[in-house]
Amino acid sequence: xxxxxxxSRYLVKRTGEKVFLECVQDMDHENMFWYRQDPGLGLxxxxxxxxxxxxxxxxxxxxxxxxxxxxxxxxxxLESASTNxxxxxxxxxxxxxxxxxxxxxxxxxxxxSIL
Amino acid sequence: xxxxxxxxPSLSVQEGRISILNCDYTNSMFDYFLWYKKYPAEGPTFxxxxxxxxxxxxxxxxxxxxxxxxxxxxxxxxxxxxxxxxVYFCAASWFGRGGGNKLTFGTGTQLKVEL
Numbered sequence: 001x002x003x004x005x006x007x008s009r010y011l012v013k014r015t016g017e018k019v020f021l022e023c024v025q026d027m028d029h030e031n032m033f034w035y036r037q038d039p040g041l042g043l044x045x046x047x048x049x050x051x052x053x054x055x056x057x058x059x060x061x062x063x064x065x066x067x068x069x070x071x072x073x074x075x076x077x078l079e080s081a082s083t084n085x086x087x088x089x090x091x092x093x094x095x096x097x098x099x100x101x102x103x104x105x106x107x108x109x110x111x112x113s114i115l
Numbered sequence: 116x117x118x119x120x121x122x123x124p125s126l127s128v129q130e131g132r133i134s135i136l137n138c139d140y141t142n143s144m145f146d147y148f149l150w151y152k153k154y155p156a157e158g159p160t161f162x163x164x165x166x167x168x169x170x171x172x173x174x175x176x177x178x179x180x181x182x183x184x185x186x187x188x189x190x191x192x193x194x195x196x197x198x199x200x201x202v203y204f205c206a207a208s209w210f211g212r213g214g215g216n217k218l219t220f221g222t223g224t225q226l227k228v229e230l
Binding site: 105 | 121124149151156157158159160161164204206216217218219220221222223
């Protein structure tokens with residue numbers, strides 16, 4: 001079974017802090033993704049990566065950056081946290097081969113509160 | 116612009132009856148569609164998928180139907196069980212320039228299966 005592990009289940013930070021959310025997958029997947037989930041808005045893609053050191057913007061990248069130094073690890077960085085970044089953050093991974101028919105596998109999420 | 120829409124935020128059915136969850140999409144580039152199930156405090160788990168070259172895919176109690184001309188898909192759960200109570204997300208993707216393995220999610224439908 002694919003395992004996607006997010007380092008924290010719950011996190012409370014203050015406005016203006018730099019926040020790091022970590023994600024590790026154990027299936028040697030090429031693709032990794034960061035989403036946020038908000039009530040009534042579903043899951044929205046923040047950033048994704050097809051390979052080490054590669055990154056691409058998703059639909060809502062403003063205020064975020066990412067880092068992928070190793071294949072199994074994908075970090076989401078909130079450069080200067082703001083209250084509107086309070087959300088559930090979900091990391092996912094998927095294989096890079098086989099065309100489009102590759103389900104993404106998700107971690108259990110990090111509930112981030114910015115005070 | 117919501118490219119994947121789930122117009123029913125909630126659905127309530129009785130145990131043993133059929134649950135039908137609906138999803139509409141606007142982007143004709145989508146060629147792969149998925150359903151995810153999400154329990155509170157857990158990440159989404161992949162349920163079932165369908166390629167655009169098919170109109171039906173079945174897996175046990177779960178069947179997904181795709182109507183490409185109407186840009187509509189539905190998930191049928193028969194018979195519904197209390198453990199099926201969760202939020203269901205519809206997602207879509209396409210492979211190729213601009214698509215890759217990115218998923219676009221709907222806003223979710225909360226299914227409640229009552230005894």
